[in-house]
Amino acid sequence: MSAGIRIHRGATINLKGQSEKILSDASPSKTFALKPDNFFGTLPRLMVKEGEKIAEGAPVFHVKKDPRIVFVSPVSGLVKEVRRGAKRKILKIIIEKDEGEKLSHKIPAFKSLDKKSVTDILLKTGAWPFIKQRPYGVMADPDVIPKSIYISTYASAPLDVDFEFLLKNHKEDFQKGIDVLNFLVDDPVSLSVDATFSGFFQNIKGVDLLTIKGPHPAGNVSVQIHKNNPLNMDEKVWEVRPEDVVNIGKLFSSGQFSAQRTVAVAGESVLQPQYVKTTIGAQISSITDISGFDNTQQNRFINGDVLTGKAEASDGHLDFYNNLFTIIPEGNHYRMFGWLPFMDNKIPSLSKTSLSWLMGNQGYSVDTNMNGEERAFVVTGEMEKVFPMDIYPMQLLKACMAGDIEKMEALGIYEVIPEDFGLIDYANTSKIEAQEIIREGIELMIKEVG
């Protein structure tokens, strides 16, 4: 068992609209979608055509460079539409659900499994995309042996989920998923848990338990890897989200691809914030029908948390990985003299030029206003305050902007992914789009270094 990790630099932003611990079933979703953009660094090649009928668990597209990595349909039905964007880029593959067949795979006896057979099963069944790889947060490469696999149940982002609640009915499948993943690594997988968690995770076997304490971004796997056993040049580490461990466990029990997704619907605009049981790629309306939202105002629908999530239309679909769906009011309004210090203290601020720290007991109301305009880098030292890794964030951002690969490498680009800069996006005075800069930096690294 590893020692615990204690994070000091960072911030927990307490927002209104935290999900209550009630689990409901989603209302039926007519269509489901797969979005290649959910898989960073993946160029898709379609394996189906519009109008084709497919079974649940049948491949829809694969990674262009590696046809072994397939992405399968979460439901059976008709490929209704392949929505494309600029330069014919595939945005969404929309599947209209019917009560068709379900693909079943033969799983050998658990005792006869080894790394190769587990890899083959995960690839063949379409469960491989549940595994992401560092550096960069891309699809895992089936040919590498990772240094370790991380599963983080410590969720620290604003309004984030409680994994102990979310997984409570799936203990056996979670354990099975862990046992399966342990075939892929030499050392046991790392399971990060909240230091205050009781029972559940302590009884999981075959893991290296890592207790975490501290504010966001302590729940980010990058931070945990960095503090526990930092990533070195040419090393790979894998990451699996807790519910996907359950999905992998179910696959190995039943032989069928499992696309279960429990989503916490949260945010100030949500009328009854709660957990909803649904399927990967389901329609947003199928979960908002249950939770409701304030439709008297304009809202921002976010797949994920308010710092790192992706905006989605209200008639859109869930993303592949997220357990959190946030709805907050849009902020397209003016604030007179709002730039004066100590004005509008209801807006949460990490800066001491606001008295907002006095106002947060009941949780903050937030909207999507920029609260200013983008400026050049001026203020120094503020990014370090919310960035707990031993990396100079501003210098790394500047290296990314300059496209200086050698410098990016030396300053630690391998150890971060864009989401680690979510709090910097939020907190920096000059409104620099840090996540965007890091994303472009990583894309450049992938292109030039591989």
Place this chain on the structure above:
Amino acid sequence: MSFLRRKLDELKRPFAKGQKWEKYAPAINAFDTFLFVPNHTTHTGAHIRDAVDLKRTMVTVIIALMPALIYGIYNTGYQYYTQTGEAFTFLDAFIHGSWKIVPMIIVSYVVGLTIEFIFAVYRGHEVNEGYLVTGLLIPMIMPVDIPLWMVAISVAFAVLIAKEAFGGTGMNILNPALTARAFAFFAYPTYMSGNKVWVSEASTIDGVSGETILGTLAAGGNVNYSFFEMFQGSIPGSIAETSALFVVIGALILIATGVGSWRIMIGSVLGAAFVGFLFNLWGANALMSFSWVNHLVVGGFAFGVVFMATDPVSAAQTNKGKWVYGILVGVFCILIRVFNPAYPEGVMLAILLMNVFAPTIDHYVVQGNISKRKKRWANALKTT
């Protein structure tokens, strides 16, 4: 509010994309965003943003400058009336000071902001708020009787050469306000030093004169001010730098709001105190035996350290680097004061010197982080 908003939107229409005055949009936007925080919403990255922005940060600095500025205005009148021997009230002193100083502030803002607006329109970016602070700092660190046209030329030099030539706010190497003062200092030395420039009207009225304490010491004279007078600031000097007391109040505002770096401020004080103390021990001449405590309260040291050395753009940017940078500003300030009688005050040149070396300091701090990482990589390769 909604009436004002409607009027503004109407006014802004010809500046919109594709309209005839599109090019000049940054100019009207600067006025608009001064009244209202705009309705822009997030589109990439985090969906929510902190309430702080650059305007708020800069305005906090201006608020922190106010105590020193108000005292400086009063002290200008105080120095004048005590020299002429006229009876005066606080208000008289304040009015005399305002009559001298307000025009300097106006000239500084008009000239500086005009250049900033021209560059914003030319480069097609929004007007940055940095000049709001610079424009106030420049008159505050000038001698009171400097002609307005010299203020204008110094401002133009600072904004054009020290700032815009490097790419504008955030890109400059040297602190623009100090560059303006250094320019005036070397271009018009007779207006920037001696015993006829520090007190209002000293150059025109015969009986009126006054030398700064450091100037007196450098010339080998005796200082007749008590520590309290030096600390409180009722001494001749540049307009707003004389009162360590009111500068400290400003420093507390900057530190409490997190806008100014306490590392740089404390580092500078430690550096200056240490070197001052060493010279006290040596004590070869009057300047060397000038108490290290007095060094901290006379001249522009306090003002420079609190408001100029902490300029985040021209200072060191890493936390470790800020300590090194701050300490060296203090050390060099006292070294220049003691060893170079041609420059009685050393803080301006000390800060400008350290501005030049700040990137080097940061380079070594960041390099330390890089070497640590590379060593870790090498160790990992060895064990596998």
